[in-house]
Amino acid sequence: MIETQIITERYENQEMQRYQIAKGFDWSNISFQIPPFSREAYEEFVRMYEAFIIPKHRSWYGALVIFHLPKDITVPFKAQTDIGTLFDPQLILASELERQYKAGLIKKDNNTIVISDKALNEFVSYLIKEGHLTILCGDKDCISILPVSDTFGYLSQTKPTPKLSVNSHFFTMDIFDHDSPYDTFGVSYGLALKNGSLTQPPLFYREALLVDKSGKSYVRKISVTELSVKINGTTFKDGENSAFYQRPVDRVTPKTSGTDIVIIGNKVIAYHKGGETIIPSSGFVIQTNENIPFVEAEVIYGGLEDYIFGIQVGSAVVKDFNKICELSSPFYDIEVDPISYPPTLYPLDYDNARAPRMAIGATNDDKPILIWAEGCSKLRYDIGNESAGTSLLELADFGYRQGLKHLVNLDGGGSAEMFIDAKAMMHVSDRHPDNSDSERPVPMGLIIRV
Structure with a gap:
């Protein structure tokens, strides 16, 4: 009791x-x-930024593009991107927005953004209309992409x-x-x-x-490098058939002829060939020369x-x-x-x-x-x-x-x-x-x- x-x-x-x-x-x-x-959770996340976070330090923030894609909306962009093969629709859209922003195709304009690409502009406009995307603005002249997770x-x-x-x-x-x-x-x-x-x-x-x-x-202190990680039948161990990279030791993985497996929680969220992968803040990266399929997968941890x-x-x-x-x-x-x-x-x-x-x-x-x-x-x-x-x-x-x-x-x-x-x-x-x-x-x- x-x-x-x-x-x-x-x-x-x-x-x-x-x-x-x-x-x-x-x-x-x-x-x-x-x-x-829930939709209410997403709206509360937006409210926290609008009511508390941005007003506290307006000079820290530019235009914030905050969004969450419901499962019934298909992303009209490829999963194969410059940052690898992605499996999360939130990341696929975020990657496309980031790519076009870096190419100068998205600009901040007063309290909104202007998108030059017709297809992306139509999709973003639809998301705004349906309440799945919100644009908030601070004083800084930049654009930040904020995808909100399903969890x-x-x-x-x-x-x-x-x-x-x-x-x-x-x-x-x-x-x-x-x-x-x-x-x-x-x-x-x-x-x-x-x-x-x-x-x-x-x-x-x-x-x-x-x-x-x-x-x-x-x-006691514990690290992911102490564990084994099993993905699609292959077990990876740091220092044996792979190398595990995590913050705060590393921010970017080294260049390689192999593959970087990007992991958050118990899921593979991306594969990136060639290394030089920016390690996720909430996860880690396994770098390996093993021949692995680029498929969505769950991760099984061993050692505890x-x-x-x-x-x-x-x-x-x-x-x-x-x-x-x-x-x-x-x-x-x-x-x-x-x-x-x-x-x-x-x-x-x-x-x-x-x-x-x-x-x-x-x-x-x-x-x-x-x-x-x-x-x-x-x-x-x-x-x-x-x-x-x-x-x-x-x-x-x-x-x-x-x-x-x-x-x-x-x-x-x-x-x-x-x-x-x-x-x-x-x-x-x-x-x-x-x-x-x-x-x-x-x-x-x-x-x-x-």
Whole structure:
């Protein structure tokens, strides 16, 4: 039976903070969940850019071409492109838009764009009319293409309704997360493991919370280079019959006479002959000289069969009963790192940057626990009457005071949300003008059925 409680803490400066704790279930009860895609989720993504992201830094953005193609619309362009053979219709259209923009056939004109090519202009006009493509403009004189993925929806709309659901992984959200032509927006990344099977590989050498078959939990750094990857019957291993390339070590693969296999999650999204492939921010590339067919394929990962659960998102804040007082996993720092990797706009001030938080951990007897730290509204902050949000250090302190063995930070900010029977007991930080909650669409969550 799930046990949940809300703990309220008050500070000397009159600020307050609420935490919701959920426990009383087993690791076997937890599953990863991709919420159903909805038109409303796409519209909310557009609204976030229009209402919050662009107005905050208008000089950062030019014309943003945001779109999502429903499955019943056929893309009238070839899958064989300059960046390889593509399988995602969102990427095929994005590739054509990018190609024509670079050729000078698409230009920004005040608050819209002008497309010279008749066929592309007619298709884009149709998508705008049907509500599948939106053009938003900042002040910069450039054009950016923002394809939105199919894995983007509202967690509260999961059917059948789970007893409990929370958001989990970081996902490509900011325009600076889109540093490769193979990236789409609303794609989660980082290890997602259930009963030895992976739907997402580990990336960026960050810490993961792992639970073995005996129920013992661990926190350790893990990399996709440790795994085997099986595609269409061929098993690839880094340093043997192939080389694995990922950020932040590399941005572009080396030139080769072989083939680059571009992978995001558990799918091959592109094949590119000759190398010099820009590595996706949310995935990795296998370079091989093996003779492989260029067909759409799922990926099977091997090497973690001894674990029943694994998740990799943010940094550990409690590890082996010790409070962690600084970031212990790598995060992109624009002033230091030459190669970007997401989340590219993550606040790095461990001690002071307050935000809503979501975290998963293990109790002193290795049972799972979820913690939601509420945050204030993005529109206004009513001191003393709503939560201030927590820094990672404050989250670490709270987890340590609860006597936890491990606690790992998940995606937070406006994404932080916990639902009991599809209803939230606290407030999310994304709000409408009347201060009512605005659930943020996410591509991945954790659900519990008991």
